Amino acid sequence: MSARKLPSPDQWRPSGAQTPAAREGFGFSEARKALIRRLETLRESKVIVYVESGDPPPDALRYLYEHLRSAHRETHRQLDLILFTRNPSPSDLERALQMAALLREHAREVRALVPSLACGLGTCLAVGVDQIAMHPLATLGRLHGAAGLASLRHFEALLAEAPFASPEPRDATLRAFFDAAGPEALAQARYDRARLVAGLQALINHRVRSQAAEAASLVDLLDDPACPLAHPFDRRQARALLGVQTEPLDLESESILWDLFCAYEHPLALLDPGDRAHTPDSVIESEGACHCHTPAQGKNPQASGWSSVVGSKLH
Numbered sequence: 001m002s003a004r005k006l007p008s009p010d011q012w013r014p015s016g017a018q019t020p021a022a023r024e025g026f027g028f029s030e031a032r033k034a035l036i037r038r039l040e041t042l043r044e045s046k047v048i049v050y051v052e053s054g055d056p057p058p059d060a061l062r063y064l065y066e067h068l069r070s071a072h073r074e075t076h077r078q079l080d081l082i083l084f085t086r087n088p089s090p091s092d093l094e095r096a097l098q099m100a101a102l103l104r105e106h107a108r109e110v111r112a113l114v115p116s117l118a119c120g121l122g123t124c125l126a127v128g129v130d131q132i133a134m135h136p137l138a139t140l141g142r143l144h145g146a147a148g149l150a151s152l153r154h155f156e157a158l159l160a161e162a163p164f165a166s167p168e169p170r171d172a173t174l175r176a177f178f179d180a181a182g183p184e185a186l187a188q189a190r191y192d193r194a195r196l197v198a199g200l201q202a203l204i205n206h207r208v209r210s211q212a213a214e215a216a217s218l219v220d221l222l223d224d225p226a227c228p229l230a231h232p233f234d235r236r237q238a239r240a241l242l243g244v245q246t247e248p249l250d251l252e253s254e255s256i257l258w259d260l261f262c263a264y265e266h267p268l269a270l271l272d273p274g275d276r277a278h279t280p281d282s283v284i285e286s287e288g289a290c291h292c293h294t295p296a297q298g299k300n301p302q303a304s305g306w307s308s309v310v311g312s313k314l315h
Contacts, residue, residue: 026267026280028290028309035260036287042253045078046107047286049260052121053086053270054281057293061098063306067286068106079107081125082260084270088120088144093199096124100206109208111247114138115261116270119232126238127218128203131245134235135257140242145192146222146230152177152186153225193222204243214243 040047048067052060068076081103103110111131112118118126119142126132126140134140155177164170178186201215221229221241228241239246249257264270269279280292289308296304 026264026283026292029263032260032263032285032290033287035256035263036285039080039253039256039260040287042250042256043078043080043111045080045111046076047080047082049082049084049264049283049285051084051264051268051270051283051285052281053084053268054295055087056089056091056095056121057282057295057306059306060095060282060284060293061102063284063291064099065102066291067284067289068102075105076107078109078111079103080111080113081129082113082115082257083118083122083125084116084261084264085118085120085122086270088142090144092121092124092144093195096121096128097199097202099125100128100203104206110206113249113257114140114235115257116265120144123229123242124199124203126244127200127242128206129244130208131247132238132242133247133249133253133257134238135249135254135261136235138235139232140234140238141229141232143196143229145189145196147189147227148193148196148222149186149189150225150227150230151181152189153223157225196222207244217243 036047036049046068048064050064068079100110109131110129111133112122112126112129114122114126114132114134116135116137117139119140123140123143156174159170159174162170197219200218204215204218218229221227228237233241235246238244264283267279268281268283280294282293284291290310291306291308293306294304
């Protein structure tokens with residue numbers, strides 16, 4: 001087999017239309033397209049990159065649709081979704097359910113590839129895929145609301161272990177806890193847990209081969225006092241926690257996945273988001289298109305919103 005001839009990371013420079021994103025270091029890149037095409041060949045699938053490093057961008061579903069539809073309106077047999085999501089958000093579960101439904105409209109089998117962080121939304125999406133492959137540096141977890149009633153469960157455990165001589169001091173202490181926490185906060189925590197249970201079960205049902213035991217296992221995790229889904233976890237823990245089939249990546253696919261992540265990491269300041277004025281916070285890219293979202297900043301709202309970045313013109 002001949003050696004692959006792919007661009008080196010020093011070629012991650014924009015070309016073509018000078019959009020606000022391109023002027024700040026991100027734009028059309030034939031190097032990224034070459035990596036996506038090669039990954040599609042190796043995995044015999046449609047590949048879409050989804051990057052979200054800031055607040056949830058509006059209308060992302062509409063632009064994801066542009067990458068899913070084919071010229072002949074055919075359903076993709078296999079689809080690989082490369083995920084980078086940094087910040088958990090209260091809307092993650094609802095957005096993941098919408099995205100999962102759209103993905104299943106256009107692909108029979110959906111797989112997730114995780115090169116780095118896939119927290120919040122990315123982990124919700126990973127729950128609903130048929131297979132997941134993670135780079136050694138990949139991290140999942142940090143589901144919003146997963147902590148749920150953890151504080152109450154721990155408090156009740158402490159009360160059970162405390163050497164009260166009679167039930168009266170225990171009841172008084174429990175009432176004081178409820179008064180301090182407040183009924184609204186406790187009710188919200190209870191609702192968050194119920195919504196997570198229903199949402200995670202719905203995501204599991206999207207799998208080609210779903211099992212009731214997998215959903216029950218996730219519910220048990222939500223009741224675990226350690227709240228594992230509320231914290232980061234690596235690829236060794238992913239299978240046990242999410243109940244999704246994991247797959248090893250061959251060396252070339254793993255190398256391409258990491259090179260592709262590096263192509264976004266520096267231009268988008270993915271791991272160092274402190275200083276990125278006018279830099280896109282979200283990108284959806286496939287072999288045939290690239291959309292990026294730039295948040296509104298300062299006195300130039302015209303530079304914000306979604307842009308379609310191509311090699312020769314902006315439209």
